[in-house]
Structure formats: structure tokens, C-alpha cells
Amino acid sequence: MRMPTALELDGYLNKNIKEICPCELWDNGLSHCAHFVSHVMNYQFGYTCFQMSGKGEKDKTACVRVVEIFQHTRRFGKWADRPKDLKTGLIFITLGKLVDVKKKTYTGIPQNHIGIFIGDDIWQYRNRSKHVVKQTPTVFSQHYDYTGKKGFEIFYGEFPL
Amino acid sequence: MRKYVFRLTILGMILLSIVSTTFGQKKKIQSKVVEPTAKEAFKQIFANGNLQLNSFQSCKSYATTEQKTISDYLANVLSFQTEPGKFRVDFTFTEEKNKRNELVWVCDLVFRTVDEPETSTDGFRFKMLNSDRKLIRQSVMCVGVG
Numbered sequence: 263m264r265m266p267t268a269l270e271l272d273g274y275l276n277k278n279i280k281e282i283c284p285c286e287l288w289d290n291g292l293s294h295c296a297h298f299v300s301h302v303m304n305y306q307f308g309y310t311c312f313q314m315s316g317k318g319e320k321d322k323t324a325c326v327r328v329v330e331i332f333q334h335t336r337r338f339g340k341w342a343d344r345p346k347d348l349k350t351g352l353i354f355i356t357l358g359k360l361v362d363v364k365k366k367t368y369t370g371i372p373q374n375h376i377g378i379f380i381g382d383d384i385w386q387y388r389n390r391s392k393h394v395v396k397q398t399p400t401v402f403s404q405h406y407d408y409t410g411k412k413g414f415e416i417f418y419g420e421f422p423l
Numbered sequence: 424m425r426k427y428v429f430r431l432t433i434l435g436m437i438l439l440s441i442v443s444t445t446f447g448q449k450k451k452i453q454s455k456v457v458e459p460t461a462k463e464a465f466k467q468i469f470a471n472g473n474l475q476l477n478s479f480q481s482c483k484s485y486a487t488t489e490q491k492t493i494s495d496y497l498a499n500v501l502s503f504q505t506e507p508g509k510f511r512v513d514f515t516f517t518e519e520k521n522k523r524n525e526l527v528w529v530c531d532l533v534f535r536t537v538d539e540p541e542t543s544t545d546g547f548r549f550k551m552l553n554s555d556r557k558l559i560r561q562s563v564m565c566v567g568v569g
Contacts, residue, residue, distance in 0.1 A: 291535070293543050293569025309481045314568065326568045328543065330484045367487060372503055372542035374569075389540035406541070
């Protein structure tokens with residue numbers, strides 16, 4: 263299992279997906295949050311950028327869906343209930359009412375987002391900025407505030423094996 | 424005998440002409456390139472709504488206990504359109520040839536939110552033969568990103 267370091271993740275700051283994805287899935291109109299996480303973590307399961315673009319090399323491909331990474335996480339729960347031993351992992355945001363933590367399921371909606379955390383630092387691909395940013399959990403939890411919708415919550419997920 | 428041969432020749436020519444006209448027209452119809460319309464493509468999706476998401480590798484992650492078929496997934500995606508926002512539906516069609524050198528249309532249906540990159544996109548890709556205009560079941564893919 264890969265464990266990224268803060269130094270390594272800082273190396274992605276301000277990078278556009280064009281500098282991250284060798285499979286040329288560079289459409290700025292798409293959400294690249296899961297795509298970024300998967301390239302960093304080398305997640306090649308599910309639907310990938312290589313399948314989508316048909317370019318680059320298959321062994322450098324990366325999953326492009328939040329839901330598929332979510333399904334591969336081990337421990338999962340509300341951010342506030344994050345186990346103390348979990349210092350590094352994945353962070354998700356979506357409408358809380360659609361998530362069933364016990365059954366580990368959620369109903370897919372267009373607003374769902376993912377990043378990587380180490381302690382209280384979060385690295386995520388902010389699509390509106392078109393590059394990777396570093397944030398606090400509080401700022402991450404406000405990711406969809408601009409939509410005017412209420413009820414978004416943040417969740418942790420242990421890295422898949 | 425000569426008369427008989429002559430009659431046969433005439434009959435043969437008539438038959439040949441009928442056969443040639445019939446098959447010739449069919450060939451013309453098959454070779455006519457007609458891009459699908461969005462309406463035509465939607466009808467194919469509705470007609471195949473009972474296909475199980477679990478049957479397609481790229482759709483498996485969308486399958487849940489409440490969402491099992493293409494119709495269920497489509498209903499979920501369309502239900503987002505009732506929320507305020509600037510949703511858009513794109514249908515694009517690209518030509519390609521299959522192994523038999525027949526013209527195939529690659530149909531891409533994408534649901535997205537305009538000027539809203541923080542939301543995921545949903546959609547389907549499927550193929551249909553130019554000649555029979557029917558969705559090829561094995562070709563169905565879910566192409567959602569994000």
C-alpha cells in the first residue's frame with residue numbers, strides 16, 4: 263500500500279491535470295478530483311483515464327470515479343469519528359443524508375469530491391481553480407457551499423490495499 | 424429447341440433484372456450513411472432499459488440494491504435535472520468500422536452541468552450499426568467521470 267508523504271503531495275500543488283495525467287484526459291470541463299487521487303495513489307481499478315481517452319499507456323492509467331475509490335476503502339466513516347490511528351487517508355464530501363456509514367453505501371449524486379489527507383492537511387484537485395490545492399478540513403467541508411445547498415458532510419476513508 | 428432456349432434467355436434476363444434491382448437497392452440502403460438522431464439514440468436506450476448494470480464492467484460501480492438496471496441509473500441521473508442548475512445533455516455520434524467493415528455509430532450520451540466542473544458527469548456510450556439502427560448490447564459502457 264502506497265503512503266504518500268507531504269513533501270510528495272506538495273510537489274503537485276498548482277499543477278493542472280495536464281501535468282499529472284499521461285493518458286491525456288485533460289478536459290477542464292470534467293471533475294478530476296478522483297483522477298488526481300488515483301494517479302498519486304496508483305489506483306488502476308474501475309473506469310480509468312486510459313479507457314476514456316484511449317491515449318497513453320495502460321500501466322500508467324488511473325481510476326476517474328469517486329464512487330469506485332469509495333467502494334475500495336477499508337474503514338470508512340464521518341470525519342469527526344476518524345480513528346486516532348488513521349493519520350493519512352482519503353477524505354470525501356457529499357450530501358450526508360445519502361451516505362449510510364454502517365452499510366458503507368451512498369446514492370450517487372453529481373456533487374461528490376475526494377482528496378488525500380495527512381493529519382489536518384488536505385490535498386485535492388480543485389476543478390474550479392484547475393489545479394491541485396492544499397486545504398484544511400474546514401475549508402474542504404465548504405467545498406460545495408457555493409451551490410447554496412445544505413447538508414454536505416465530510417467523511418474519511420482508509421486507503422485501499 | 425431454339426424457341427425454348429430463347430424463352431429461357433428472356434426468362435433469365437427478367438429474373439436477373441429483378442434480382443439485381445432488389446439486391447442493388449438493398450445494397451444502396453445499407454451503404455447510405457445516416458447519422459443517428461438524438462431521438463433515435465434515446466429510443467434505443469429506453470428500449471434496452473432492462474439491461475443490468477452489473478453486466479457491464481464500466482457500470483458495475485453504479486449498481487446498488489435500489490439501482491440495478493440502465494433505467495434505474497438513468498432515472499437517478501435525470502432526477503438531478505429537477506434541481507436548480509444549468510444542466511446540459513450532449514449526444515455525439517462518431518463513425519467507425521467494425522471487423523466486418525460495416526459502418527458503426529459510436530453514440531455518446533453525457534449529462535453535465537454547464538460551468539460547473541466540481542460536479543461529476545454521467546452518461547452512456549453504445550454502438551449501433553448504420554444498417555439496422557439497433558443498439559449493440561455488448562457495446563454498452565457507462566462513461567461517468569468524477
